[in-house]
């Protein structure tokens with residue numbers, strides 16, 4: 017089977033938050049932007065997923081639905097095959113999205129004034145999940161040297177000692193910096209958390225998007241102690257481009273923690289999954305693997321393209337190829353623009369809708385996140401605009 021990811025598919029008039037001009041106008045003040053911000057792909061999902069959805073849609077009745085053994089089995093087999101991670105069916109709790117799940121987890125495990133550690137710069141909805149649910153953010157910033165990011169364990173050890181710190185939200189692989197954390201790195205973090213009674217929420221939504229030469233380590237798969245002191249969020253949404261179907265799974269091996277989480281879901285009246293989400297997950301995990309391998313190769317080609325372009329033609333910009341995710345994290349600090357000027361230049365002059373680095377928290381200022389899960393021609397256009405924009409400034 018051959019796959020074509022080069023075709024530009026018009027996504028207008030599909031209610032896409034990435035491409036609908038009215039949405040762009042509302043978010044960015046401009047409606048004619050080349051859009052590379054939110055993390056969904058501009059590729060069609062695997063054919064078997066489309067076929068399963070069409071079949072289900074043609075049934076014509078979309079009443080309340082529930083998950084069945086086929087759904088659980090698809091998740092279990094996928095994780096066993098891809099990551100050698102062995103899940104028990106009872107650990108899997110459906111939730112309609114990882115961001116909702118992170119919010120419910122803060123509700124479940126933090127009282128007002130309790131604290132949650134995050135490792136900035138990091139996916140910004142973590143901060144709102146913490147603050148909006150009455151907890152306080154504690155920053156354990158990543159350390160950056162020449163585009164390489166590592167965790168700061170000394171700082172983590174200090175911060176985790178505070179008895180009001182109840183959770184640490186780990187982003188693994190890390191959005192936006194693209195790190196695929198190595199087993200030893202996760203072990204060190206996990207041990208500090210266990211020693212200080214800090215529960216780890218591992219957001220592993222990007223765990224299927226790993227570049228060649230790297231390997232994802234499921235945090236909970238490291239040891240029984242880690243499994244018991246963690247809650248892992250996974251989903252087929254980034255992997256297979258199904259974000260609009262709102263299906264994710266929260267893996268909670270520890271029965272007591274699982275019960276506490278389920279009470280919160282019940283209190284928020286989260287019960288029945290979306291009919292199409294169930295169908296899509298099963299088709300994707302059971303029949304989507306060849307497509308995933310092909311799309312990963314294409315995305316890696318895109319990352320190589322960015323790398324070559326930046327190295328050869330944009331000496332003012334720095335870029336390190338990510339180890340995972342389809343997100344490119346570009347360092348524009350060399351241009352010496354303050355963040356608002358950089359943002360305005362991107363949107364008003366270059367007509368690009370990117371995620372501004374500063375929204376990921378401190379350490380993100382001066383960076384831009386480009387979603388590289390798109391036909392290469394769009395990347396060529398975006399980078400060409402940046403090159404031209406820089407020449408115009410000189």
Ligand SMILES: Cc1ncc(COP(=O)(O)O)c(C=O)c1O
Pocket residue numbers: 055112113114115116139187191219221222251253259263264
């Ligand atoms: C780290 C991370 N978690 C969660 C999400 C979104 O999850 P969901 O759409 O399931 O709420 C994203 C989307 O970009 C993400 O990058």
